[in-house]
Amino acid sequence: MSALFTPFNLGSVVIPNRIGMSALTRNRSSATIPNEIMRKYYEQRAVGGAGLIVTEGTLITRQGTEWPDAPGIWNKEQIEGWKKITDSVHATGSKIYSQIWHLGRVSHPEAPEQIAAGVPVYAPSAISARGGKFRHIDGTPGYVTPTEIVDPTVLIAQFKQAAINAKEAGFDGVELHGANGYLVHQFLDSTSNKRTDKWGGSVENRARFALETLKTLIEVYGSDVAIKLSPAGGYNDMGMPLQETIDTFGYLLREINKLGLSYVTLVRYNPWLDPEYDGKKRGIPHDVVESYSSFLADTPLFVNGSVAPAEAEELVSTGKAAGVFIGVNWITHPDLGKRIRAGKDLDNAPDYTTLYGAPGVDPALGYTDYKEAVY
Template identity: 25%
Template sequence: MTHLFEPLTLRGITLKNRIAVSPMCQYSSVDGFANDWHLVHYGSRAAGGAGLVLTEAAAVTPQGRISPLDLGIWSDDHVEFLARITHFINQRGSVAGIQLAHAGRKASSPPPWENRSVTLTEAEGGWPIVAPSSIPFDDGCIVPAELGEDGIRDISKAFVEAARRSLLAGFGIVEIHAAHGYLLHQFLSPLSNRRTDQYGGSFENRTRLLKEIVIAVRAIWPENLPLLVRISATDWVEGGWNIAQSLELVRQLLPLGVDLIDCSSGGSDPHARIPLGAGYQTGFAEQIRRETGGKSGAVGMITSPVQADHIIRSGQADLVLLARELLRDPYWPLRAARELGQTTPWPAQYVRSAPANTPAYLPEK
């Protein structure tokens, strides 16, 4: 039976286990650049034994940042420091992945610790925001400008350019962020997309941009490297995006070369009632896996090793993504291995009582 510590192969990449660091904005960049914080933060989680270390949302254009402090990959200059991070992650036997994103109408926001859901003004360091339709995210948010077809084309190209840079930076996996009420999800959801052109209205039209971006990124992303898409399986709002539409979307994405669907939810409507609880989104990963035959990742309030192992063993998902639990404990995978009776080596640097002749405990060559 497949378990948490069994490797997962996606195209030419094999993850040593089924534990991923879920993307988490660090709000620690200036002009989109990664720095020592990111090296230590991601490096610790690689040293902690996660099979896949996904970066936070990396903005494909400066306007696509959620906040002025977001990570970015809109310039070739961003590549050098990112390459240092991927090098360290790969050296630890983990795989480095990057999440590519555009925040759309949720861009130009303050970092979360300011605890106010508004759009920053230009005087506060904000910038003009764009979206599929001129509908603000919430009270206090600026009305976004509706994107024209040229603007849409430019954003598609920005995703492709960002993927090209991701490859140069040494990432083995790219994840396209189409969840949490950010730009690509804004196109998918009838709550935020009221367009009457080929990008709005019908299901086919609302899903067009995401499919175009997947096709364009897949065309330049090497055949042997995996491409993931994160979706919000539901808006949790009557009349919004829902699991039936997600299933149909996934059926259309898989033949385009998407290797795993990362199944999150919500983010379109700040007033949605979300039934938070242990593993509250895992059912979506299970349904998507079962009904489409594609691979899925489960995320959301997965905290205990037994819970994570059960998700894999019972075939609910192929991968588990942990966010806050891996902030609390970067060494969660190593602890989980011990708790589940698996043998996963700690970094050699940390081992003081290695049994003689145990290759697993020897430093890498």
């Protein structure tokens, strides 16, 4: 595993290895405030050898997410909570980015934070996503028809403020969540974006929101800005025909390559993230590395999606990727980086009953209590 354990210049910082910890929603904040159990969770994994940690999706404003107790980064108390986490991670020698996140049409007006926000569910177009189950709303309420965003620059300004707050909290950079059917992805996909103004219609117009948001994040963070994309779609009712998908993401990545980002993460097709709607899968399975890496000649590519250690080494050693992001194995193995380096088995199975916590249950269960290997 020699290639995985070489340092890498990532924007303005150097990460100690190429094994990143992917953004993983865990529902452990105190309402929307990062807390002590979260600090312990991130510190464990920094000590365990994560070269770069990307936080769980962090909300830029109050939204009716299906994930209760997801953290935010729009107020002072949240900034202070995150500062304790970034300080702990930095003390280990690891680096940490904030993944900044807006749900768009997959919020719900009856979710507590959306009620507190006092605003409608916003999206590029007034088109409801299929599906929709919320952990704090009884039954399967489904998604609602959202209110079309009149002026998308208002949301771009919210992303910029989130980056300003992330910098105050001590994050090394920000990753724009452009994947999995959330707001940025909704602008990109022609099935969720039917606008006829400069923010919709053509490939160039549908890519405008992502590109303009990245440019305003660069105003705050310089080269320490990244984006996560899932071209194969599926999750949250996303997916265009294959050629349109390649044309859309090819154009987007060609333009992103001009911006000098620290990295782009491409999420590979995963059938687990491609639910059926009306008896049919929604996503478009294709090799995202093969299809899009040529558009990123000057931008580091990280690969995400069921990447095993041996494949990670092969991707990095052959130059197909600068690094990888791993998800579930970082949940179940707080010492994942150390295990990979020492050739230890990855033998902790996830406990799905505690994965996202539950009211009245010790938040450490299935979160900070996974066993480390004996070295």
